[in-house]
Amino acid sequence: MRIQRKRRGDYNYAKHGVTQGWLQSWLACRQKTRYYSELWSSLKESRNFWYGGVVHEALERLHKMVEVPNNEDVKQIVEDCMATLYEELEKGRAKKDDMEAAELLHVNVEVVVSAYVEHWSEDWSDRNHWVETEFEFNIDVEGVPLRGKIDGIVRRGKGNDNWWVFETKTRSQISDDLPRQLAVDFQSQVYQYAVARTYDTVPKGVYYNIVRNPGLKLGSKTLPEHRERLAEDIEKRPDWYFRRFEIIGDPSDNKDFVNDLKKIIQEYKLWCQGLRPCYRNRGACYSGGFFSCAYLDACISGNMIGYYKRDRLFPELESD
Numbered sequence: 001m002r003i004q005r006k007r008r009g010d011y012n013y014a015k016h017g018v019t020q021g022w023l024q025s026w027l028a029c030r031q032k033t034r035y036y037s038e039l040w041s042s043l044k045e046s047r048n049f050w051y052g053g054v055v056h057e058a059l060e061r062l063h064k065m066v067e068v069p070n071n072e073d074v075k076q077i078v079e080d081c082m083a084t085l086y087e088e089l090e091k092g093r094a095k096k097d098d099m100e101a102a103e104l105l106h107v108n109v110e111v112v113v114s115a116y117v118e119h120w121s122e123d124w125s126d127r128n129h130w131v132e133t134e135f136e137f138n139i140d141v142e143g144v145p146l147r148g149k150i151d152g153i154v155r156r157g158k159g160n161d162n163w164w165v166f167e168t169k170t171r172s173q174i175s176d177d178l179p180r181q182l183a184v185d186f187q188s189q190v191y192q193y194a195v196a197r198t199y200d201t202v203p204k205g206v207y208y209n210i211v212r213n214p215g216l217k218l219g220s221k222t223l224p225e226h227r228e229r230l231a232e233d234i235e236k237r238p239d240w241y242f243r244r245f246e247i248i249g250d251p252s253d254n255k256d257f258v259n260d261l262k263k264i265i266q267e268y269k270l271w272c273q274g275l276r277p278c279y280r281n282r283g284a285c286y287s288g289g290f291f292s293c294a295y296l297d298a299c300i301s302g303n304m305i306g307y308y309k310r311d312r313l314f315p316e317l318e319s320d
């Protein structure tokens, strides 16, 4: 029997590699990875990721500062981070009300990040705490570059090798089951493996840094009124907005994970070579009634109206 090989666009797995998010997406639905590898992104869905993207970028830059940042530093950095988003909107890719949503986001991020710096000022007062901030890795797994960027590696407690992966997650809701869920989190396990491979030091686990996405709506308030209300809310309940907890790594589970990861990548390579089929997994199109796949419209309509081509394969990485 002749095996029909189909090339996946210009994407080359051996050259461009994969990220953990890319692999997770492929495991959920192969068609989704095909769209993404062809650089298609949704105009509509991107708004859901604005808050996380801007907070991550702002914290990345702030954590590189030697002194505790002041309000002016935060304001300037958030403004710079927002500039890219405003630019995108001005290019006309977004709807009219996106600009209002961006202005509200700008206020939210500035208020939350200013309060974060005050709440976690120890991040700056003890520089010894950081082994690395924004650590970009690229390791070979089964002939495929596995790439990614980790928010940080921190030292905690006694001992120079007491390393932890530091990972920020922005959430609007936190389930009571979150610690159990994070114990098997694909991303965390990839990151621990990447640190161990790069530095020859096995991290003790993952230190999670939760930054809440404020649920407050603008309603009938003006932006300055909203700013004031949000600052008061954070002052009243800082522990709701900022939480940290540790998930201790289990070495035997990590070993199982690495074996699984290798098998996943072997299978992924075969798919890239056209030796495994591409199909739509309808079980991954939506979950919980709230989350819909970014390519839902494309799969329903069969065309790419409402989508645009990204400039970069991995926008989250410095080197693309």
Ligand code: SF4
Residues within 6 Å of the ligand: 028, 029, 030, 031, 032, 280, 281, 282, 284, 285, 286, 293, 294, 295, 296, 297, 299
């Ligand atoms: S909408 Fe469903 S079938 Fe289509 S790419 Fe997304 S998950 Fe896959």
